[in-house]
Amino acid sequence: MTANRNLKRRVRARAAKTGESYTTALRHFRSTLTGDVMPESRSLRFAVAQTTVREDPTSSAELRESGAELRRMMREAHQAGARIVHFTEGATCFPSKFVMSSQGPDQVGPSDWSRFEWDVLRRELAATTDLGRELGIWTVLGSVHQLSGQDRPHNSMYVISDQGDVVARYDERTLSTTKITYMYTPGAAPVTFDVDGLRFGCALGMDSHFPELFMEYERLDVDVVLISTTGSVPFSTMVANEALAHAATNSYWASLAVPAQHSPVAPSGVVPPDGEWVAQCDQDGSASLAVVDLGHSTPDNVTNLARTWRRRTRTALLERAPALDATS
Structure with a gap:
C-alpha cells in the first residue's frame, strides 16, 4: 500500500x-x-521503407508485384531486428486519377471504383498480415480502404500488429482538391497505437501541410509520428522539409516514407526530435530500408523538458493575450 x-x-x-x-x-x-x-526505459528498433508505388489497381499483376515487394522488405526489416516497419502512402497501390476516372484516360472525372481488383488486394493484404504474424513484426502501410455501398473509399494507413491483426486504421483527413472531388471519403480523427512502450501517431498524404495535426499528436503524447506520402518530386521535397520541422517543433521522432521513385531527391528517412536526419534510405530509386533505434531513457530528458516548456509557454501566451475590446 x-x-x-x-x-x-x-x-x-x-x-x-x-x-x-x-x-x-x-x-x-x-x-x-x-x-x-x-x-x-523505452527503446525500439524501427525500419522505414521506400518501395515502388504502382498506380493501376485494375491490374492484378501490379497489385501482386506490390504485395511481393512489401513482404520482401518486411523480411529484410525482420532480419535487421526491427520490431516495426513503416511503408509509404499507396504501398499496395496508389490509384492514378486518370486510370480511375470514369471520363479517362485523358480527363479527370469521378472515379469508377468498380474497376478496382478488390479481391486481389484482399488476398495480398491477407498474405501480408500472415507474414507479419509469422515474423512477429508490426507493419504500417498505405492502402485504399473499400467502404460499403456507393461510398467512395478512404485513403488509409493500416496498422498490422505482430500477431497479424489490423489493430488500427488511419484515414487521410486533408484531401487534395482532386482526391475529395473525384476519389475519396475523408477521415475524421487522429490515430495512435503503442508498441513496446512507445506511442505512435499516423499522418498521410496532404496532412504534412497542416501543423495543427502534428501539434495535436504532441498533445496526445506520441513519441513518433509516421508520415506516409506519395506525390510529385517537388511535393516530396516539401514534405521532407516539413517532416524535419514537425519533429523539431513538437519534440518527437518522425518517420517519412516516400516512393522509391522519389528517393533521388527525397528518400525515406527518420528524424529525431532535434530535427536532423539520423538515417535515410538509398537515393538511387531502389526499394530499400533505413533502420534506427528509437526511444529515450528517462522521463526528464531534453525531449520531454522541451515539450513541457512549450506547453507552459503556450499557456502563458494565452493568459497574457489582451481581451478584445468589443467597443473598439
Whole structure:
C-alpha cells in the first residue's frame, strides 16, 4: 500500500509540474519488483521503407508485384531486428486519377471504383498480415480502404500488429482538391497505437501541410509520428522539409516514407526530435530500408523538458493575450 501511495504521489507531482493528465503522467513510470518507482526505459528498433508505388489497381499483376515487394522488405526489416516497419502512402497501390476516372484516360472525372481488383488486394493484404504474424513484426502501410455501398473509399494507413491483426486504421483527413472531388471519403480523427512502450501517431498524404495535426499528436503524447506520402518530386521535397520541422517543433521522432521513385531527391528517412536526419534510405530509386533505434531513457530528458516548456509557454501566451475590446 505504501508503494502504491508513493507512486500516486509522484505521478500527481509530475502532472502538476508538466500540466499533463494523471494518465499521461503515469505512462512515464513503472513499478519494479522491489516496489520502487523507476523511470521507464523505452527503446525500439524501427525500419522505414521506400518501395515502388504502382498506380493501376485494375491490374492484378501490379497489385501482386506490390504485395511481393512489401513482404520482401518486411523480411529484410525482420532480419535487421526491427520490431516495426513503416511503408509509404499507396504501398499496395496508389490509384492514378486518370486510370480511375470514369471520363479517362485523358480527363479527370469521378472515379469508377468498380474497376478496382478488390479481391486481389484482399488476398495480398491477407498474405501480408500472415507474414507479419509469422515474423512477429508490426507493419504500417498505405492502402485504399473499400467502404460499403456507393461510398467512395478512404485513403488509409493500416496498422498490422505482430500477431497479424489490423489493430488500427488511419484515414487521410486533408484531401487534395482532386482526391475529395473525384476519389475519396475523408477521415475524421487522429490515430495512435503503442508498441513496446512507445506511442505512435499516423499522418498521410496532404496532412504534412497542416501543423495543427502534428501539434495535436504532441498533445496526445506520441513519441513518433509516421508520415506516409506519395506525390510529385517537388511535393516530396516539401514534405521532407516539413517532416524535419514537425519533429523539431513538437519534440518527437518522425518517420517519412516516400516512393522509391522519389528517393533521388527525397528518400525515406527518420528524424529525431532535434530535427536532423539520423538515417535515410538509398537515393538511387531502389526499394530499400533505413533502420534506427528509437526511444529515450528517462522521463526528464531534453525531449520531454522541451515539450513541457512549450506547453507552459503556450499557456502563458494565452493568459497574457489582451481581451478584445468589443467597443473598439
